[in-house]
Amino acid sequence: MEPITTGPRDQRRCRVLGIPIDVCRDVFAAAIGLHSDGGGQIVTLNAEMTMNARRDSDLGAVIEAADLVVPDGAGVVWALGRQGVKVRRSPGIELAWSLLTYAAAHGWRVALVGASPDVMERLLDRLSVQLPDLKLVFAENGYQQPSDWPLLEARLKSLRPDLVLVALGVPRQEFWSCSQRQGLPGLWMGVGGSFDVWSGLKQRAPEWTSRLRLEWLYRLVQEPSRWRRYLVLPRFVWTVLRRGERRS
Incomplete structure (x- = not known):
């Protein structure tokens, strides 16, 4: 375990197989605190990503540079427990939804990136009902032509959103978020298949x-x-x- 200074977000950095992971009493409070401090990247870590990061130094570097690394998987929670670090699993899909709900209540500017065109369309329909006050300033599916990405990225950066949820799959969403958020405020978080679940096209595990x-x-x-x-x-x-x- 590698402790660092515990700040107002009650966040302590530990390691599993050399990959960093942050232990907090409340990951949602830590994320809100990170936004207040100027924003940053949130990574949700599980066993699969941990092993991939050990093989891929570029992915390992992205996780190392992330501002909040959340114990998303049961495997990393178990591994921390063997070190005497007791922490609850914090599913990324739950943290992301809590942030969306908070964003709707506090006037945050929100951007959604990724998933298929059908998923994005259904997701926007559902969000308009479930979170009618959500200030959605950017929503683009992940099936774009390579030539279209620079213009989309420039538009997204010009909007300077408070929350960017990225569903491009691991590790693409982590690499993309890391490259795009530089010099910008707001929270940037990879959410994997969360859009599929929120759209109603897939069911979350019971x-x-x-x-x-x-x-x-x-x-x-x-x-x-x-x-x-x-x-x-x-x-x-x-x-x-x-x-x-x-x-x-």
Whole structure:
């Protein structure tokens, strides 16, 4: 564990397999505090991203530079627990929705980037009903021609939103957020498949799977083609056990 100064956001940086992760009493309060401090990038870390970051130094550098790294997966929570660090899992989809709700209540300027055109269209319809006060200043799907991205990015930067939620998939959303947010205020957060769930096109895993740490199995049943991705989970567990990261 690598402690750093605990500031007003009650945030302490630890490490799992050398990859940084922040421990907070309340990740939502930490995110709001980060916005008050001028903004920054939020990364949601799970076992798969941890292992990918160990192999990909560029991804590792992006996570290292992030201002708030949230324990999104049960695996990283378990690994922290072996170090004597007790923390609750903080699903990124829940944090992102809490930020959207807060944004609607406080007049934040919000941008949404990513997912398919159909998902984005359905999402905007739902948000207009669920969060009618949301000040949405930018909404573009992720299926753009390469030549269109520079203009979209320039327009987004000119808007200087308070909250940018990016659904371009891991690690593209992390790399893109890191490159675009430089010199800008606001919170930038990768949200993976959250737009699919919020649009109603996909169902989130039931709560009982989260309690039993079986969300990965639910997703695998829904999308069997993802099976190769889940081979990383036993490798993660074995690597944590082999390295013997325990309370010092």
